[in-house]
Amino acid sequence: MKIIKEFILREIAGECVLVPTGATSQEFNGMITMSETAKFIWENLEQVDSLEEMVQLILDNYEIDEETAKKDAVAFIGALLQNGFAECTKEDQTW
Amino acid sequence: MVTRNYRIGHTEIALTMPEEMPCPENLSKFRIAEPERAKEEVIRYQIEYTDDIEGIKGQLLEMKTGREIYRDDLTVFQTEQGECRFLKFRGAKQHYAVSAQEQDNRYHIWFDKSVEKMLVFDTVFLAALCLEKQVMRDDAWILHSAYMCYHDTAVLFSAPSGTGKSTQADQWETYRGTWTVNGDKSLLVREPDGWYAHGWPICGSSEICNNKAYPVRAIVMLSQATENRVYPLKGIQAVRELLAQITVNGWNSEFQIKAMDRLEVLLQEVPVYKQECDISEEAVRCLERCLETDSRKDA
Numbered sequence: 437m438k439i440i441k442e443f444i445l446r447e448i449a450g451e452c453v454l455v456p457t458g459a460t461s462q463e464f465n466g467m468i469t470m471s472e473t474a475k476f477i478w479e480n481l482e483q484v485d486s487l488e489e490m491v492q493l494i495l496d497n498y499e500i501d502e503e504t505a506k507k508d509a510v511a512f513i514g515a516l517l518q519n520g521f522a523e524c525t526k527e528d529q530t531w
Numbered sequence: 532m533v534t535r536n537y538r539i540g541h542t543e544i545a546l547t548m549p550e551e552m553p554c555p556e557n558l559s560k561f562r563i564a565e566p567e568r569a570k571e572e573v574i575r576y577q578i579e580y581t582d583d584i585e586g587i588k589g590q591l592l593e594m595k596t597g598r599e600i601y602r603d604d605l606t607v608f609q610t611e612q613g614e615c616r617f618l619k620f621r622g623a624k625q626h627y628a629v630s631a632q633e634q635d636n637r638y639h640i641w642f643d644k645s646v647e648k649m650l651v652f653d654t655v656f657l658a659a660l661c662l663e664k665q666v667m668r669d670d671a672w673i674l675h676s677a678y679m680c681y682h683d684t685a686v687l688f689s690a691p692s693g694t695g696k697s698t699q700a701d702q703w704e705t706y707r708g709t710w711t712v713n714g715d716k717s718l719l720v721r722e723p724d725g726w727y728a729h730g731w732p733i734c735g736s737s738e739i740c741n742n743k744a745y746p747v748r749a750i751v752m753l754s755q756a757t758e759n760r761v762y763p764l765k766g767i768q769a770v771r772e773l774l775a776q777i778t779v780n781g782w783n784s785e786f787q788i789k790a791m792d793r794l795e796v797l798l799q800e801v802p803v804y805k806q807e808c809d810i811s812e813e814a815v816r817c818l819e820r821c822l823e824t825d826s827r828k829d830a
Contacts, residue, residue, distance in 0.1 A: 444784055448791050449798060451767040455791070461781025462602050467774065469767055 437481050437513070437531050441521045443468075445478060454478070464519075473498060473505075474512045481522060486531045487513070536573075537561045539662065540718045540729040540744075541669045543568045548578035552642075555653035557732045557740040574636050574665050581641040587629050591615050600782040607782060618658055628659040653733045653740075662732075663778040664786070671720040671729070672790060673778040676750070677737070678717035678728050681709050684748035685728035686822070687717050688806075689776045694753050697737045698810055706815045714739035719747070721793065726801050749802045749822060752776075756807035759817040764805040769798055772805075 442458035452475045454468040470478065473494060484490045487509060494505040516522040524531060534547040535554075539561050548554075566573045581587055594610040601607075606617040606626075613632025620627060627646045631639045640659045642650065650656045663673055676689035677696035681703070688696040697714040704710060714737020718729040726747040734740035752764055752772045764772065773794060780786045802825055808814035 442784075444787060444791075446788070446791060448795055449766045449770045451770075453767070453770075455787060456781065457784040457787055458782050459598065459600055461787075462600060465775070467771060 437484075437522055438525050439478075439481060439516075439522050443521070445470075445475065471508075473500075473508045477509055477512050481513070481516075484531075485526075536563050536566050537732075538563045538567065539732060540666055540671045540720050541568075542574065542662075542666045542671065543572065544574045544576065544660065544662075544665065546576050546578055548576075549580065552578065552580070553647065553650040553656075555651055555656050555732065557653045557734060558657065560730070560740065560742040561732055571636065574638070576638045576640055576660060578640045578642070578659075580644045580647065581629075582644050584626055584629060584641060584643045587641050588617055588626065591629065591631055607780075614661070614664075616659070616661060627655070630659050630661060654735075657733055664780060664783075666718060667786060667789060669720070670789075670793060671718050672793065673731060674717050674719050674728075674750070674773075675715065675776040675778070676717050677714050678712040678730075679703055679709050680712050680743065680745055681707075681748065681822070683745055685712070685717065685745040686748050686818075687728060687750045688753050689750060689773070690753040691775070692735075694755060695810065696753060697739070699751075699753060699806075699808065699814065702810060702812070702815050706812045707819070711737075711739045712741045712743050712745070713737070719797070720744075721796065726797060747801050749804060749825070751804045751806050751818060754805070754807050755809070757809060758807065759809060759811070759814045760807045761804050761818050761821045764803045765798075769803045770794060773798075773803065 441460040443454040443460065444457050445454055452470045454470060456464040476494065476497065477490060480493055484493060490509050491505045494509060495502060532547055533550045534545055536545050537558060543566050591610065595608045596611060597609050599606060599608040604619050604621045608615055616630045617626040618628040627643045629641045633639055674687060674689055676687040677700040679686045679700045688699050690696050700711045713731055713734050715735030716731040716733055718731045720727050720729055727744050728747050729744045730742040732740065777790060779790045804821060806818055
């Protein structure tokens with residue numbers, strides 16, 4: 437998985453947000469508020485090779501059950517793909 | 532050619548341009564006889580007409596380094612000397628101005644000769660000066676707001692265009708005798724003793740533009756409603772609403788990070804309210820109660 441748009445990830449007013457920058461700022465307005473898990477997924481999206489690996493990484497770092505970790509990962513990554521912020525790098529489009 | 536000096540907030544600019552070139556009247560309110568800051572701190576502009584804007588664009592594009600940011604009214608890219616901008620009216624085919632940064636504090640601007648008569652309009656002329664970028668060097672930024680002077684303090688009504696910012700400021704003038712410093716923009720500056728709103732030479736369709744600075748008492752994010760209500764706006768919601776009304780060069784991440792850093796400080800130091808309101812004296816009364824209660828708490 438690869439992030440294909442430009443965003444600044446930062447904390448502001450106690451919340452973690454993604455703010456579009458560069459050419460992306462001309463396509464999207466506003467900012468995206470992220471949960472702690474979403475921030476973790478964003479930071480590690482390009483470091484892992486599959487959804488299963490991402491879920492395992494979440495489980496290694498957060499005290500949540502597997503079902504919740506998978507649900508969070510699928511929802512957030514799905515939103516990233518749907519909005520064109522990220523794209524699959526594997527030929528079979530599984531990651 | 533003639534050189535004129537201006538001071539906007541703490542930012543000083545010097546414009547060298549043909550003597551007969553029209554200049555927005557509002558800018559003259561910011562004119563100073565001589566620069567007050569050190570020579571290297573003054574932003575200098577060489578401004579001229581051209582009948583070959585396409586040729587100038589072509590030369591600059593040959594020096595382009597990196598990618599181009601494009602939107603309907605503006606194209607931005609970098610050269611080794613700095614930032615270049617091509618400006619266009621929305622929907623127009625041709626660019627009307629080109630701005631090229633030649634050194635850290637030097638810019639060259641060309642206006643297409645055909646827009647000569649339009650240069651009296653502040654938005655047309657001043658857009659080429661990239662002023663939002665210059666004031667950010669002095670840690671200042673522009674808030675889209677009707678700037679009202681209330682008991683020698685600044686109350687800034689901010690909201691997207693068409694919400695009724697200047698209408699609320701007008702209501703205060705009518706019912707409380709306040710006055711409006713600028714109907715559409717204010718320049719926010721963090722001074723050693725707190726935040727100040729300064730005047731700004733662009734005022735949109737409000738036509739109210741004055742060069743005055745007052746300490747900021749409150750920022751009020753407006754929205755239209757049938758019932759009047761005022762409440763403090765905090766946290767991420769305040770960031771979201773304010774950031775949408777601050778002039779930020781979205782393509783420049785350094786600029787954005789700086790703006791967000793300043794915004795965090797502002798939110799800790801300046802009361803930000805949400806006012807849901809109609810057009811009535813009750814709307815004025817509702818905010819007035821809130822401002823007076825807060826000033827009693829401060830005392």
